[in-house]
Amino acid sequence: MASVGIRSLSLCKSLDLEYSEALCAKLRPVKVSVFNFTCKKLRISGGDTRSNFLEPIKAMDASKTTSDVNGGCNAIDDFLTTDCDGFPGKSTPKMSTVGNSTNIQWHKCSVEKSDRQELLKQKGCVIWITGLSGSGKSTLACALSRGLHARGKLTYILDGDNVRHGLNSDLSFKAEDRAENIRRIGEVAKLFADAGVICIASLISPYRKDRDACRALLPKGDFVEVFMDVPLQVCEARDPKGLYKLARAGKIKGFTGIDDPYEPPLNSEVFFPFS
Numbered sequence: 001m002a003s004v005g006i007r008s009l010s011l012c013k014s015l016d017l018e019y020s021e022a023l024c025a026k027l028r029p030v031k032v033s034v035f036n037f038t039c040k041k042l043r044i045s046g047g048d049t050r051s052n053f054l055e056p057i058k059a060m061d062a063s064k065t066t067s068d069v070n071g072g073c074n075a076i077d078d079f080l081t082t083d084c085d086g087f088p089g090k091s092t093p094k095m096s097t098v099g100n101s102t103n104i105q106w107h108k109c110s111v112e113k114s115d116r117q118e119l120l121k122q123k124g125c126v127i128w129i130t131g132l133s134g135s136g137k138s139t140l141a142c143a144l145s146r147g148l149h150a151r152g153k154l155t156y157i158l159d160g161d162n163v164r165h166g167l168n169s170d171l172s173f174k175a176e177d178r179a180e181n182i183r184r185i186g187e188v189a190k191l192f193a194d195a196g197v198i199c200i201a202s203l204i205s206p207y208r209k210d211r212d213a214c215r216a217l218l219p220k221g222d223f224v225e226v227f228m229d230v231p232l233q234v235c236e237a238r239d240p241k242g243l244y245k246l247a248r249a250g251k252i253k254g255f256t257g258i259d260d261p262y263e264p265p266l267n268s269e270v271f272f273p274f275s
């Protein structure tokens with residue numbers, strides 16, 4: 001009989017998600033609350049949202065001729081990008097070097113994360129599900145997404161297997177490629193959270209250092225690590241894709257849990273122990 005452990009779920013007050021998937025019937029239902037967000041005033045409302053939204057743009061466009069002489073930073077530009085620092089005639093832009101990218105500049109927009117969160121009435125965050133192949137990561141991710149969707153919350157799943165079909169199709173399973181896989185997914189997850197979306201990342205992410213680096217990308221409290229603490233023997237007995245069998249037969253090299261390490265989290269916010 002499996003049981004559910006929760007180390008800390010203090011993130012949520014306003015919405016409780018009862019996790020009780022049919023597939024996970026053996027698990028005791030767990031209240032997962034991640035979304036404590038008090039909605040402030042909404043700026044866009046009413047049935048005719050689209051045309052209301054355009055009114056201020058039209059009004060500002062009418063004043064375009066007078067402000068156009070002003071370094072190309074006219075009223076409509078102001079509305080779309082209040083920050084005109086990048087335009088000629090304005091303050092000297094501050095250039096940076098990040099990794100191999102030189103002479104780059106962060107462009108700030110007046111529509112910020114908080115505005116998007118207000119619009120969506122939720123808090124953008126990352127729920128990071130880690131565990132061995134076959135531990136139930138995808139099942140939990142999907143159940144969580146379905147439960148939140150039913151409650152009007154916008155979610156998006158970044159599943160390791162799926163992302164490897166596109167963005168990360170150039171990566172193998174050797175250690176440095178796994179690290180790059182996790183780094184990229186961490187960065188994408190951060191963008192989703194910045195968009196105000198509840199991003200559910202579901203990937204083995206076997207190395208602690210890589211997961212911790214993803215955590216460090218987000219403000220404190222916005223990264224919720226969920227550990228599927230299911231023993232190798234259980235995952236191997238499930239073996240839904242037959243990969244453990246192939247790994248044991250030596251047909252897959254470097255398979256997590258068999259001949260590649262899995263480093264369990266030391267302090268995950270949520271864990272699902274199997275007993």
Ligand SMILES: Nc1ncnc2c1ncn2[C@@H]1O[C@H](COP(=O)(O)OS(=O)(=O)O)[C@@H](OP(=O)(O)O)[C@H]1O
Pocket residue numbers: 132133134137138159160161164173177178179181182202203204205206241243252253254255256
């Ligand atoms: N060598 C090796 N080790 C582990 N897993 C392997 C391997 N080769 C292929 N697979 C399949 O790839 C899925 C894991 O991809 P991830 O992107 O989540 O892995 S990782 O985070 O980069 O370690 C994983 O899917 P899940 O079972 O959903 O975890 C496996 O089906």
Ligand SMILES: Nc1ncnc2c1ncn2[C@@H]1O[C@H](COP(=O)(O)OP(=O)(O)O)[C@@H](O)[C@H]1O
Pocket residue numbers: 002023024025026027131132133134135136137138139140238240
């Ligand atoms: N709580 C659970 N109890 C029993 N079986 C489960 C549970 N969660 C998932 N499974 C089954 O285990 C297998 C692996 O689940 P999956 O979600 O694909 O794991 P992962 O994404 O970690 O590889 C699937 O056959 C799934 O139906």
